[in-house]
Amino acid sequence: MDSEKPIVFAIDDDASMREALSRLFRSIGIRASIFSSAEEFLEFKRPDVPAALVLDVRLPGLSGLELQRELNGSGIPIIYITGHGDIPMSVQAMKAGAVEFLTKPFRDQVLLDAIAVAIKRDRENRKEQSEIAECRARYGLLTQREREVLQHVVEGLLNKQIAARLGTSEFTVKIHRKGVMQKMKAGSVPELVRMAQKCGCHL
Amino acid sequence: MFTSSGKAVWGRVFSSYFVAIMVVWLAVLITLCLGPALKATVTFFFCAVMISSWYGGLCPGLLTSFLSWLALDYYFIPPLYSLGIGPAELPDMLAFSATALFISWLNSDQRKVKSSLQQSRDVLDARVRERTADLKRANLQLQSEIAERRAAEEGLLQAQNELARIARITTMGELAASIAHELNQPLGSIVVNGDACLRWLEGVPPDLEEARQAVEAIIRDGTRAGDVLVRTRKLVRPDDGMRERLDINSVVQEVITWTNDKLQRSGVRLRIELQEDPPPVTVDRVQLQQVILNLVMNAIEAMLEVSQHSRVLWIRTERQVLGKLLVQIADSGAGIDPKHSSRIFEPFYTTKTNGIGMGLTISRSIIEAHGGRLWVVEAERGSTFCFTLPIDRERRRG
Numbered sequence: 001m002d003s004e005k006p007i008v009f010a011i012d013d014d015a016s017m018r019e020a021l022s023r024l025f026r027s028i029g030i031r032a033s034i035f036s037s038a039e040e041f042l043e044f045k046r047p048d049v050p051a052a053l054v055l056d057v058r059l060p061g062l063s064g065l066e067l068q069r070e071l072n073g074s075g076i077p078i079i080y081i082t083g084h085g086d087i088p089m090s091v092q093a094m095k096a097g098a099v100e101f102l103t104k105p106f107r108d109q110v111l112l113d114a115i116a117v118a119i120k121r122d123r124e125n126r127k128e129q130s131e132i133a134e135c136r137a138r139y140g141l142l143t144q145r146e147r148e149v150l151q152h153v154v155e156g157l158l159n160k161q162i163a164a165r166l167g168t169s170e171f172t173v174k175i176h177r178k179g180v181m182q183k184m185k186a187g188s189v190p191e192l193v194r195m196a197q198k199c200g201c202h203l
Numbered sequence: 204m205f206t207s208s209g210k211a212v213w214g215r216v217f218s219s220y221f222v223a224i225m226v227v228w229l230a231v232l233i234t235l236c237l238g239p240a241l242k243a244t245v246t247f248f249f250c251a252v253m254i255s256s257w258y259g260g261l262c263p264g265l266l267t268s269f270l271s272w273l274a275l276d277y278y279f280i281p282p283l284y285s286l287g288i289g290p291a292e293l294p295d296m297l298a299f300s301a302t303a304l305f306i307s308w309l310n311s312d313q314r315k316v317k318s319s320l321q322q323s324r325d326v327l328d329a330r331v332r333e334r335t336a337d338l339k340r341a342n343l344q345l346q347s348e349i350a351e352r353r354a355a356e357e358g359l360l361q362a363q364n365e366l367a368r369i370a371r372i373t374t375m376g377e378l379a380a381s382i383a384h385e386l387n388q389p390l391g392s393i394v395v396n397g398d399a400c401l402r403w404l405e406g407v408p409p410d411l412e413e414a415r416q417a418v419e420a421i422i423r424d425g426t427r428a429g430d431v432l433v434r435t436r437k438l439v440r441p442d443d444g445m446r447e448r449l450d451i452n453s454v455v456q457e458v459i460t461w462t463n464d465k466l467q468r469s470g471v472r473l474r475i476e477l478q479e480d481p482p483p484v485t486v487d488r489v490q491l492q493q494v495i496l497n498l499v500m501n502a503i504e505a506m507l508e509v510s511q512h513s514r515v516l517w518i519r520t521e522r523q524v525l526g527k528l529l530v531q532i533a534d535s536g537a538g539i540d541p542k543h544s545s546r547i548f549e550p551f552y553t554t555k556t557n558g559i560g561m562g563l564t565i566s567r568s569i570i571e572a573h574g575g576r577l578w579v580v581e582a583e584r585g586s587t588f589c590f591t592l593p594i595d596r597e598r599r600r601g
């Protein structure tokens with residue numbers, strides 16, 4: 001997955017700024033896709049790779065901040081650029097989870113650093129998400145009984161206690177427990193607990 | 204009559220009848236003591252009836268009359284110490300009875316009149332007091348309302364001033380923000396293009412075609428930024444489209460009308476010396492009003508620091524020899540500090556706590572756009588702002 005080439009999206013209503021950004025990204029060899037409005041960006045089918053979004057705050061139609069609210073589910077990291085250096089807006093943007101807020105004119109290195117941070121963040125995010133997805137998939141393989149055993153293991157109960165709770169023998173519990181460890185591909189009990197917490201299976 | 208509490212009423216009735224009995228006894232005792240020295244035996248009994256009916260009213264008076272009648276019969280009319288009247292004494296006794304009854308009735312009637320008079324006087328008194336209190340209250344209320352209204356008027360004026368100032372600043376602020384945004388767009392592109400250009404040049408081998416395109420984009424954006432400034436200048440300094448031929452004195456008069464209130468409030472005396480029949484000038488009326496208003500307001504504010512009796516605003520218009528019209532606005536304020544005097548026409552330079560430092564800058568640019576000049580002269584007391592405007596040529600020829 002790490003081998004996937006990341007992509008940078010940029011949205012700016014100013015044509016010459018779009019052109020300049022595209023030239024800059026090309027000069028460094030960054031894969032980029034540039035749009036003139038938020039709506040155009042939303043219609044675009046994004047490839048499933050780590051990404052960063054360079055976003056002009058003031059856009060015709062859907063504004064930058066509104067787009068950020070719209071995108072919050074997908075978790076793509078955002079770098080704002082603006083011609084107005086207004087503080088309230090930058091505070092709002094940073095609170096909503098923006099990586100950086102740049103005021104035009106800005107130097108390329110500042111933008112590239114922010115993009116690097118954003119892509120790193122997105123990569124981690126995506127890794128986390130895929131781990132959770134995998135964990136959930138493995139959890140899906142467990143039988144009802146195994147899930148009950150898993151929940152009690154996570155709560156920190158001993159085999160004997162689990163057997164008493166479930167009204168079965170300690171031996172049966174041991175067998176279920178082994179099945180859980182195999183299906184969840186957990187090497188140890190602490191790892192199993194971590195996995196359970198990550199995908200929220202124990203709840 | 205029975206208006207007061209029961210106890211007091213019964214006390215009064217009891218004492219009336221007590222007095223009625225006592226005075227009869229007194230009359231008997233006095234008459235017995237004086238004996239033959241007294242010519243008419245009935246005198247003190249009349250006195251008793253009079254006192255009793257005066258003090259207690261009709262019924263005690265009648266009781267006294269009756270007791271007196273018995274006492275006279277018993278003690279003084281033969282046969283003594285027994286009741287019973289002979290025919291010889293009958294007329295006298297009847298006369299006594301009639302007189303006593305009359306006295307009782309008269310006195311009690313008098314009493315009634317007097318007490319009702321007293322009562323109505325009390326009522327009147329109470330009403331007068333009440334009415335006086337009402338008037339006093341109304342008066343107080345009126346006074347507080349007047350004070351309130353005066354405060355409200357004062358507040359309104361202050362709010363108006365504040366609003367005007369905020370409107371000015373907001374307009375300036377919005378203008379500045381919009382200019383900044385308009386300029387930051389091309390500047391942003393220029394910097395990004397410049398950086399990209401450097402990267403293409405630093406490549407091995409350098410890509411000159413890409414670099415050239417970047418430089419072309421830079422030139423285009425630079426021109427765009429220049430256009431923004433040209434547009435802004437046009438916005439701030441409109442062309443001659445709004446100009447009309449007019450009498451400078453009428454513009455001065457208009458401004459004075461607007462500022463009259465402020466002048467009076469600030470205790471400033473106004474002296475006007477206007478050129479008689481001034482030659483017309485071709486100007487933008489609103490802009491010229493703006494200049495004069497600005498200078499007058501500055502002058503008033505400059506005088507707030509000096510004592511009130513020496514605040515004089517002096518406005519003159521005068522035709523000059525070289526086809527120019529001179530307008531002078533002088534104040535008797537503290538004058539301009541030498542360390543500020545060279546900078547007062549600079550934009551955003553202000554010595555006021557609530558100023559934005561654009562008044563004189565804009566005024567000067569307006570006057571210069573009309574082909575005139577605006578300058579300041581330091582006088583012995585205060586400062587004098589002068590500006591000239593060119594006189595219309597047609598008129599000068601004629």
